[in-house]
Amino acid sequence: MEKRFRAHFINSLSGFKSANLIATENSQQQSNLAIFSSVIHLGASPALVGFITRPDSVARHTLNNIKETKQYTINQISHQFYPQAHQTSARYSADECEFLQTGLTKQYIENIAPPFVAESHLKYALTLEDIIPLPLNGTQLVIGRITDIICPHEAIQPDGYIDIEQLGAACISGLDSYHNTSRLSRLSYAKPTLPVQELTTTGVTVTGVNNDK
Amino acid sequence: MEKRFRAHFINSLSGFKSANLIATENSQQQSNLAIFSSVIHLGASPALVGFITRPDSVARHTLNNIKETKQYTINQISHQFYPQAHQTSARYSADECEFLQTGLTKQYIENIAPPFVAESHLKYALTLEDIIPLPLNGTQLVIGRITDIICPHEAIQPDGYIDIEQLGAACISGLDSYHNTSRLSRLSYAKPTLPVQELTTTGVTVTGVNNDK
Numbered sequence: 001m002e003k004r005f006r007a008h009f010i011n012s013l014s015g016f017k018s019a020n021l022i023a024t025e026n027s028q029q030q031s032n033l034a035i036f037s038s039v040i041h042l043g044a045s046p047a048l049v050g051f052i053t054r055p056d057s058v059a060r061h062t063l064n065n066i067k068e069t070k071q072y073t074i075n076q077i078s079h080q081f082y083p084q085a086h087q088t089s090a091r092y093s094a095d096e097c098e099f100l101q102t103g104l105t106k107q108y109i110e111n112i113a114p115p116f117v118a119e120s121h122l123k124y125a126l127t128l129e130d131i132i133p134l135p136l137n138g139t140q141l142v143i144g145r146i147t148d149i150i151c152p153h154e155a156i157q158p159d160g161y162i163d164i165e166q167l168g169a170a171c172i173s174g175l176d177s178y179h180n181t182s183r184l185s186r187l188s189y190a191k192p193t194l195p196v197q198e199l200t201t202t203g204v205t206v207t208g209v210n211n212d213k
Numbered sequence: 214m215e216k217r218f219r220a221h222f223i224n225s226l227s228g229f230k231s232a233n234l235i236a237t238e239n240s241q242q243q244s245n246l247a248i249f250s251s252v253i254h255l256g257a258s259p260a261l262v263g264f265i266t267r268p269d270s271v272a273r274h275t276l277n278n279i280k281e282t283k284q285y286t287i288n289q290i291s292h293q294f295y296p297q298a299h300q301t302s303a304r305y306s307a308d309e310c311e312f313l314q315t316g317l318t319k320q321y322i323e324n325i326a327p328p329f330v331a332e333s334h335l336k337y338a339l340t341l342e343d344i345i346p347l348p349l350n351g352t353q354l355v356i357g358r359i360t361d362i363i364c365p366h367e368a369i370q371p372d373g374y375i376d377i378e379q380l381g382a383a384c385i386s387g388l389d390s391y392h393n394t395s396r397l398s399r400l401s402y403a404k405p406t407l408p409v410q411e412l413t414t415t416g417v418t419v420t421g422v423n424n425d426k
Contacts, residue, residue: 001373002373003258004372004373005372005373006257006258006260006373007257007258007373008370008372008373008374008375009257009369009373009374009375010254010256010257010258010260010359011254011257012373012374012375012377013254013260013262013287013335013337013359013362013375014231014233014252014253014254014262014287015231015232015233015252015289015290015377015382015384016229016230016231016232016377016382016384016394017229017231017253017254018227018228018229018230019228019229020227020228037254038253038254039227039228040227040230040251040253040265041223041224041226041227041230041250041251042265042347042349042350042352043223043349043350043352044219044220044222044223044224045216045219045220045223046349046350047219047223047226048349048350049226049227052253052255074226074227076228077228079397082397082400083400083409084409086400086403086409087403087408087409088403089403090403090404090405090407091404091405092405096405101405122226124226129349130347130348130349132345132347132354134255134343134345134354134356135343136255136256136259136261136342136343136356137255137256137259137261139255139256141345141347141354143347143349146223146226149226156222157221159217159218159221160214160215160217160218160219160220160221160222160225161221161222161225161386161387161388161389161390162221162222162225162226162386162387164225164228164229164386164387165386165390165392169228169229169386170397171228171229171384171394173374173375173377173378173382173394174374174375174377174399175374176374176399176400176401176402176412177374177378177396177398177399178396178397178398178399178400179378179394179395179396179397180394180395180396180397181229181384181386181392181393181394181395182392182393182394182395183390183391183392183393184292184295184383184391184392184393185390185391186387186389186390186391187295187296187299187389187391188389189389190299190300190301190302190303191303191304192303192304192305192309192314194303195300196296196297196299196300199389
């Protein structure tokens with residue numbers, strides 16, 4: 001396969017990906033903003049989130065800044081500003097600020113050095129915990145612990161689930177395709193002896209799955 | 214935060230997640246099928262895909278089988294069978310087959326020991342390459358190299374992108390919410406001096422992003 005064809009093709013195989021902007025600052029308070037489709041939940045307690053980075057990629061400034069200051073913010077991308085978010089992947093030089101170049105807005109919170117993205121509806125600050133090299137292809141898994149979360153109260157459901165669809169969160173497929181979502185349903189905690197049930201705001205509804213055969 | 218509330222809450226923060234079924238077999242040809250929302254693209258060349266697993270989870274049979282036979286298949290979950298896919302997360306005993314319990318269908322391909330999920334529209338076989346422990350929370354990153362891909366030709370676009378939305382692929386948010394998608398657009402490769410453009414099947418359309426300021 002031709003290199004670019006292969007990149008599009010293989011990138012489509014894992015399924016839909018999260019759409020996030022990672023904001024950092026170096027020790028001279030110069031900020032950087034970069035899009036990542038590899039942000040992944042690692043665990044709830046402690047609250048750990050990871051992302052994959054390539055040393056030679058346009059994301060190298062992100063990694064350098066995180067190593068320097070140990071702090072960063074992750075900001076969910078919503079359909080209202082996904083073209084600006086995508087534009088942060090352009091290869092700007094280290095002294096060009098992606099906030100300025102794309103028109104996205106910095107938002108500062110007390111005691112957190114790097115900015116948040118004001119346009120993002122769900123965002124959080126992290127402290128670097130570990131950088132794990134993946135020798136197979138020279139990438140690295142960067143792991144952070146969540147320290148502060150900015151989330152609209154009305155999106156938090158009684159059981160703790162955050163309705164990110166209501167917040168307009170986008171997702172990504174392949175290298176460059178952006179998508180809105182529409183909920184199929186939430187499903188009950190699966191047990192061997194019970195059929196799957198749809199969770200609704202008023203209760204539960206039995207779906208057509210027969211797991212008794 | 215109460216433990217279950219916290220799990221729902223923190224699991225929502227990373228954004229939308231891929232929805233995949235991993236099928237394995239042990240050395241006695243007993244098969245296992247388990248849902249994962251942590252499958253992640255790691256690189257195109259070599260073609261590497263990873264997923265996160267917890268040693269004590271219901272997914273322990275998946276990991277044991279992969280260690281035993283070094284082969285597994287990843288099968289994208291589509292909206293047509295997401296309740297059955299969810300039901301594989303029930304804590305069945307090692308001698309119960311999730312294919313049988315959920316009504317999903319095994320599909321065997323020559324020279325690949327573990328089954329595929331017949332209902333899945335996009336699926337591939339992998340060989341185990343590495344298992345990387347994440348000491349922070351006792352999870353592991355399991356990395357496989359893609360060896361064989363089953364994908365409908367009509368979903369592959371001229372540049373290699375696979376239209377997984379057309380294939381009905383679902384995505385997940387939090388622990389139990391399943392979503393369909395609708396495409397916002399594909400965007401052109403971003404360059405510092407060019408505005409973002411929408412890719413269309415007939416060419417490109419300029420969107421409203423101004424990155425010249």
